[in-house]
Amino acid sequence: MSSQAEAYASNNSAYVGSFDKGELSLPPSKKVIVVTCMDARIEPAGQLGIDLGEAHVIRNAGGSAKEALRSIIISQRLLGTREVAVYHHTDCGMLTFTTEQLRGIVRDASPGNEAVASAVNQIDFLEISNLEESVKDDVTFLKQNPLVLPESKITGWTYDVRSGKVAQVV
């Protein structure tokens, strides 16, 4: 196998053999959006007991609700979801650097490259400095945003990568 994606294609062949969910419809049956981190130790379906077809799952570095806004609007306005649950987690990489530090790392890797410097200097990497505060901030962001439906139920949670346990923050 020349790539992990090819290994995944091989794994997928086994999945197809027992697949029986082809009639699920597009709108999430539980009308819920899960926002969480891209972290490799996160696996929302197993960790939260999400069945196929139930929930939109948005994942990015840190589980940023700000970056998720585009997807949340689409989910609520076109596909009927009315609940958002935000999960950040312990030992998150986003706690370990600042935007200015990462911009420096990227610039230093391509010395004299103005295209790289100009592009990276425009990116806000959305780092966090405190796990629980970051959850509260994201929930507040969503509750106050004029593009998020006011009738939305919005909660915020932490996930502990050592114990596998979730805990509600807000």
Added chain:
Amino acid sequence: MSSQAEAYASNNSAYVGSFDKGELSLPPSKKVIVVTCMDARIEPAGQLGIDLGEAHVIRNAGGSAKEALRSIIISQRLLGTREVAVYHHTDCGMLTFTTEQLRGIVRDASPGNEAVASAVNQIDFLEISNLEESVKDDVTFLKQNPLVLPESKITGWTYDVRSGKVAQVV
């Protein structure tokens, strides 16, 4: 239960009881990033055979590599990944509307609300018009982006929500 998130917390208690992966490290062991859609019928771990700790998984409406760029830079520069696999899927909601149409839906739901109109008019919803072309476009975007490491292995795939099967596009 007053919310789906509370049901997930209850489900999580069972997960914790058999959890034995608390020693996994932060960097993805397979050095791979999976980019895919938030769609409720997508479940990357099961469908691709991704084990916990192996891969960063980025999900948003459509599986947009453009929106994933911030996360990809963090993943590559700070956590050592060197492969990106982009998956878009059949029957995607992003094939069914345009940014201008969705802006109109949001504006019409809050008539006379200038804050809503101003905010939504700034959002590019990143809709797609052709499934396979959208995969090729995202792979090209990543291959040409100066902030994505040139040594990255980047592939593009479709996932068929009726059959459960993946197919390589590029």
